[in-house]
Amino acid sequence: xxxxxPVYEGGVSAVSGPWARLSLDDAIALFQIRxxxxxxxxxxxxxxxxxxxxxSVFGYKYVLIMVPEDDQRLPEWPAGVYRSxxxxxxxxxxxxxxxxxDVLGRQNVIRVQHGYISDWNDRSTFKVTVxxxxxxxxxxxxxxRANTSLLExxxxxxxxxxxxxxxxxxxxxxxxxx
Amino acid sequence: xxxxxxxxxxxxxxxxxxxxxxxxxxxxxRAMSVTYYxxxxxxxxxxxxxxxxxxxxxxxxxxxxxRSVMHKELSSLCEEIVKPKPNDKIxxxxxxxxxxxxxxxxATAIVALKEKRHSADYDPLFWVTPSxxxxxxxxxxxxxxxxxxxxxAQRQVFNLLLGFR
Numbered sequence: 001x002x003x004x005x006p007v008y009e010g011g012v013s014a015v016s017g018p019w020a021r022l023s024l025d026d027a028i029a030l031f032q033i034r035x036x037x038x039x040x041x042x043x044x045x046x047x048x049x050x051x052x053x054x055x056s057v058f059g060y061k062y063v064l065i066m067v068p069e070d071d072q073r074l075p076e077w078p079a080g081v082y083r084s085x086x087x088x089x090x091x092x093x094x095x096x097x098x099x100x101x102d103v104l105g106r107q108n109v110i111r112v113q114h115g116y117i118s119d120w121n122d123r124s125t126f127k128v129t130v131x132x133x134x135x136x137x138x139x140x141x142x143x144x145r146a147n148t149s150l151l152e153x154x155x156x157x158x159x160x161x162x163x164x165x166x167x168x169x170x171x172x173x174x175x176x177x178x
Numbered sequence: 179x180x181x182x183x184x185x186x187x188x189x190x191x192x193x194x195x196x197x198x199x200x201x202x203x204x205x206x207x208r209a210m211s212v213t214y215y216x217x218x219x220x221x222x223x224x225x226x227x228x229x230x231x232x233x234x235x236x237x238x239x240x241x242x243x244x245r246s247v248m249h250k251e252l253s254s255l256c257e258e259i260v261k262p263k264p265n266d267k268i269x270x271x272x273x274x275x276x277x278x279x280x281x282x283x284x285a286t287a288i289v290a291l292k293e294k295r296h297s298a299d300y301d302p303l304f305w306v307t308p309s310x311x312x313x314x315x316x317x318x319x320x321x322x323x324x325x326x327x328x329x330x331a332q333r334q335v336f337n338l339l340l341g342f343r
Contacts, residue, residue, distance in 0.1 A: 120296040140320030172307040
């Protein structure tokens with residue numbers, strides 16, 4: 001599986017985890033990489049994270065796609081690092097949708113949107129809204145796994161706050177009166 | 179008389195049930211809050227049963243221990259249990275093979291539901307959708323089932339961490 005990594009700028013190797021793991025075909029389609037976006041081999045990967053970085057949730061500068069040797073497709077897609085043209089904000093939504101669709105079922109996820117919040121311990125984190133079709137039935141176990149996935153994502157991304165996950169249909173998003 | 183977690187979830191189900199009119203925010207918020215308390219009371223009952231004894235549930239000592247569990251301490255412990263790498267305070271007590279998946283699931287629910295409960299009870303800008311309320315109550319039911327499926331040895335570790343770390 002290829003990995004989607006958010007990257008800061010700086011001189012210290014990244015210690016966070018990938019936003020998503022997916023097939024090469026999905027990575028090409030979702031993160032719009034092309035063969036000419038090849039940056040270098042995994043050994044030379046510019047996974048930088050500066051110690052004086054902006055500590056807001058999304059101070060990332062780039063999104064890199066790491067293709068391992070097992071997934072390379074020569075000669076067009078050699079193993080190594082590819083830089084996605086997408087901005088981290090957009091890539092994050094795509095990674096979230098991929099991750100949550102795996103857990104909730106693709107038929108239950110129309111789209112995903114995120115925002116920045118503080119949790120009730122005043123720690124920076126993010127809020128995810130999964131827009132679901134009106135007929136969606138999210139099983140309790142699936143919702144649990146979705147929350148676990150988000151907590152893991154936050155933890156490996158160095159985000160200390162507890163992310164919030166909510167579900168809404170398109171109609172419900174437009175309602176704000178009792 | 180202890181609160182019955184299943185009754186609390188039944189109450190939550192009733193609050194989110196479709197009754198032909200648009201569900202009120204008061205009902206949807208209350209459902210979220212009640213769902214958190216269902217799993218909270220299930221966990222605290224188990225904790226107190228282990229420390230004081232199930233046959234002491236009518237005693238003042240039981241009530242004292244029951245009421246000693248703080249929401250923040252419980253959620254902090256659960257946050258660590260869910261992490262791929264728990265902190266140094268927890269690590270020496272992690273069972274061989276790691277925490278049971280059911281325990282991780284229940285811990286996830288406690289963390290997530292506590293955030294929703296706070297928002298539902300105190301945030302004037304919090305808007306609850308029926309879809310979210312229904313999913314939240316469902317998650318609470320799943321979490322209660324998972325908590326009850328945690329092996330006794332792992333629940334003992336959890337309770338000791340809750341009480342003494």
